[in-house]
Amino acid sequence: RFIEIKQLIASYAADKPGAKADTAARAAADSSSAVDDELLELITAAYSESKRDDEGYALLQQVGQIAGNRSSFDVRNYGFKRLSDLFASLGNFKLERRADGQVYVKRLR
Known part of the structure; x- marks a missing residue:
């Protein structure tokens, strides 16, 4: 089983009340930097x-x-x-x- 720490942190930050982070854009940026x-x-x-x-x-x-x-x-x-x-x-x-x-x-x- 693979656990992506970056994705866990990003999803935790997105779930916080008042967080307006665009998770799709952040995930795309993380994916491109992963290459x-x-x-x-x-x-x-x-x-x-x-x-x-x-x-x-x-x-x-x-x-x-x-x-x-x-x-x-x-x-x-x-x-x-x-x-x-x-x-x-x-x-x-x-x-x-x-x-x-x-x-x-x-x-x-």
Whole structure:
């Protein structure tokens, strides 16, 4: 079980009477700050190792599996619920949901 101390503190502060903090904005800021250089390197390396189509898109599931095999990677440790949420928060990658229902990711920079 994972317990995010930052989220506990933020939710406690939001529950206090008179607190007008925008918890959604704070959570988004915390999530973006959770993506550090080490995580970005891990994700980029996993993307590079994955099989890509002619347009440069890789299956998101495969990228996550490769990242998980290289370390104890779990998106919940970084404040995200799903792997697609993590990639959506990054400016370096583009997500695409195709007709087969699968999510694909492409590196932009």
